[in-house]
Amino acid sequence: MSTLLQVEGLTRVYGGLRAVGDLSFSVGQNEILGLIGPNGAGKTTVVNLVSGVVKPSAGRVAFKNEDVTGMAPHLLARRGLVRTFQATVVYGDRTVRENAMRGAYLTLYPGFVATLFDTPAAKRKREAAEALVSELLDWLELTSVADTIAGSMPYGYQKTLGIVIALAARPSLILLDEPVAGLSAHETDQVRDTIKRVRERGITVVVIDHNMRFISGLCDRVVVIAHGQELAQGAPRDVLRDPKVIEAYLGKSYAAARAE
């Protein structure tokens, strides 16, 4: 399995606080990697650093063997690295279809002059984007709500729509920041299935959560962090047995009790 994303010594300091410190991990082609850790561990910061939303204080990020450290988000998106946001972020006043169309900017946009004159190239691109969006909405069974205003839909739908917006950019790697936070058990299962199907499209997935159970049922490999530092890395079942991980999650006393 070839490496798609390689993170080395990634560090981000916020006024003295090391939100992420010296973190290294890699993601293989078409893998589902879990990034877990308790609240405030620095997971979102890692996503921000990798997706270019925040510049690292130190360290290196390589994507498809290219050094992309500190590169702006839109350039990363162009290279196939896309992320979603922890708080549901959709265009709340727009329809589901319009949300997806906006996500398809890279397929859609033919250049400034071409779009003003609506050249044949622009028309072709628009048709391609419309086809892509229809296919995505069909695939995730959102066609029936395609003309609903996004902000008026239940939270679970909005979370899924966030993933649709990301997929519309046709990524090769997608980073999902807590895609099931705040969802019911049923909705969580649905999102888990969705993520598995995303992988079947040949897309590599990095999924962030603090929920062990959700992550372990989904991922090939997990990286556990706490206080911005790596605690453990490996297959879910090995990592879950690691005393350091148990301690970080359930407290010292529990870990000690288990060790006895």
Added chain:
Amino acid sequence: MLSPIIIGQVIVNGLSLSAIYVLIALGFTLLFGIMRVVNFAHGAFAMLGGYALYYLYGKYALPYPLAVPLAALIVAVLSLVLETLVFRWFYQKMFQSMIGLLGLNMALMFSSVIVWDVYERSIPPAFSGVLRLGGLILAADRLMVIGIAIIALLAFWLFMTKTRYGVAMRATADDVEIAEAQGIDTRTIYRLAFLVAIFMTALAGGLYAQIYALSPFMGERPLIVAFVVVILGGMGSIPGAALGGVILGFTESILSTFYGAAVSSFVSFGVVIALLIFRPWGLLGKPE
């Protein structure tokens, strides 16, 4: 070139400008910090303070130490009407407040033109003459301004740190929701903060009008000053307003003495724009 006269002038001008600027900016920063309104009508309240002092001191010849605070108090109390009619609608709505209060600024300014006409008036100086201190020669009326401002600032500081209301006000500035959860009546706090803010602005406006000139349009400069100072110090930060006021006061005093008013304006605007771009939260503010 650096004669004692000029040095004295630079220092006293610097201090008196700083005093006025700090007062103006404190009012502005209080309204922003607590109610989240960007008071584009700030200059108009300074202008009203000028007219109040003009009547009380210039026309009715009240004793100066009485006329100055009374003028500011009258403006502040009457402005409570505007708090109810206008400001109230814009609390915690930053964008709407900017445009809406620009409208209020226009309404107040041109109402003043209707009432008082456009020509410039002057408020007679409270003191003439100079004070000699060592080799320095200091203008007495400027010293008076400094004195008044120091008293006002001291009173403000005592109010904010020692009284129940002052503490509640600071709590509200920190976080409205927590303050409300703690049982602070934000409606009262807002009105009180408004009163205090307008009082200081009107006070500064009176002093400003006395030094320069009084006209319905005199508020433009104080408004820009409030912006510059508050951006320098950090929007919503009270110590920031004080620091920013002193920096701007002395910069202007020095630059305008040696290079003229235009250079002084260019430099201070330029510095503020640079600061806004690289450190938008100001010298003492907190990044968002």
Added chain:
Amino acid sequence: MTDTTSETVRVGELGPTGAFERKAQDAGNHRVRNLLILAFVAFAALWPLVHENTFLLTMGTLVALSVIGATSLHLIIRTGHISFAHAGFMGVGAYVCVLLVMKLQLPFAVSLAGGAAAAAALALLIGPVVLRLTGKYFVLVTFLLGEIIRMVFVEWTSMTGGSNGIFGIPAPYPALAEPHAFYYFALAAALLCVGFCARILTSEVGRAMDSVRESERVAQCSGIPALQLKVTIFVIACALAGVHGALLAHFLHYVDPSSFGMVDSLNLVVMNVIGGMNHLIGPIIGSVFLTILPELLRGYVELQRVIFGIILIVVMAALPGGILELTARVRRLLASRRS
């Protein structure tokens, strides 16, 4: 940096953005809209023929010119920023064009392009820096920037004539010295400008602008180069503002700094606010309103300003979507009555 969007003021917050556009997409409404546009253009074209009054003609020309300024500012507003320096860019266009005509004796068309290019160049210089700022900081910076530009006009006396300005500016072409001719010239310029802005807003560029305004973070992660887009639009809009300034100077035959200050920038903002900031028609309504209303209150200049002020307060307190929102509300009310 982009993570700070939570507390900033965004134009998108102001009203049910898009509610109006969504309705306009209905086929029936499309026809109505086209008819309205046609009627409006026909009215504007016939305006000089329905009366003999040169004053009303002048008003028409001024409205047409201010439509250019207001709609160009509208472009910037649609990217989520409200510039309070727009009149400053008008001034740059005006002075550069006038100086090229009067000092270098260049043809008007070349000078006009020069004026627009100068305004665009200034915008290109400062845009990449100021457009990183959001909400209130952008407002404050442009506010001060506008003042600086105006101060340059006042202080650079050798070029600009200082506070006195420059007098005796000729008509762009001898044929345009005739008021009717200038009116049609201005109307054509305004229509071109509105058409251009409408094309941008309805194209994929407009869609990207809406995305950036409504959520810059998401937009960027979909590959939209937000800053680059905003700078492009800012430059285009400032060039159009320069055109507005240059045409105004040549229409009034003089130019001085008092036409390009805070109040004038504010006027352009107000045209957008009163008309409605979420649709291109907003600033057009606003331009008509703000140029005509003063004339209804002629002789009461102060009273008129006071009324303006009060209107602004009321609109911002009760109707942040402007006149357009009012019409939308009325329509909704009528619709609910009917059903």
